[in-house]
Amino acid sequence: MGGKYRITGNRYPRMRRPRNRRRIVLASLAAVCALSLGGWGTLQLIDIFSGGSSANAAGSSSKGKEGGDCATDAKSAKQDVKNAELPDPSSVEVNVLNATDRSGLAQSTADELEKRGFKIGKVANAPAEFDKKVDNTGVLLGAPGEKGDARLKVLGTQFKGADTRFDDRKGDDVDFVIGKAYDKLAEEKEADAALTALSDPEPSPSRSRCKD
Known part of the structure; x- marks a missing residue:
């Protein structure tokens, strides 16, 4: 070539733009970051999917156990x-x-x-074994067993501080032996509330959770 663009010497001029090293370094860092994030995300996905089955299994086991507890509570x-x-x-x-x-x-x-609905049997002085020997409100006496215990519980709602005892009687009647500390029957509202509590006990917290 001649004229203004004459080439001299043994080297030829470069025909492309010089590389930008800064861009190369930034591009490399971006690629490394992308690969790192990709690898981390893959590990998280693996953990999630591998742990899902065990979590479900644990949940099923817990549910089954809870169901068993609720069944037991229902029986109770x-x-x-x-x-x-x-x-x-x-x-x-x-x-x-x-x-x-x-x-x-x-x-x-x-x-x-009698005004409170009880059936009255014998009204008399206490036998010698109790006469002048009961210092508290009184003594409730009845036959042993579920029936006798139930009758004494119902009668016991009418008094405060009375003792409950069982004897060898065969009948269904019960005794109230009046003691020295006796003043009067329990307030009627309190006695009714106590009787209601006996007939309809409140459920325990565990049973309430089962309902939820």
């Missing part, structure tokens, strides 16, 4: 309902026996119990 609840089938006060015959030196106390107490 039925048992509680059975135990809560208490006799009506009108079917409980009460013998009122006065172990104090206060005259007429047995009759007045029997009258109050």
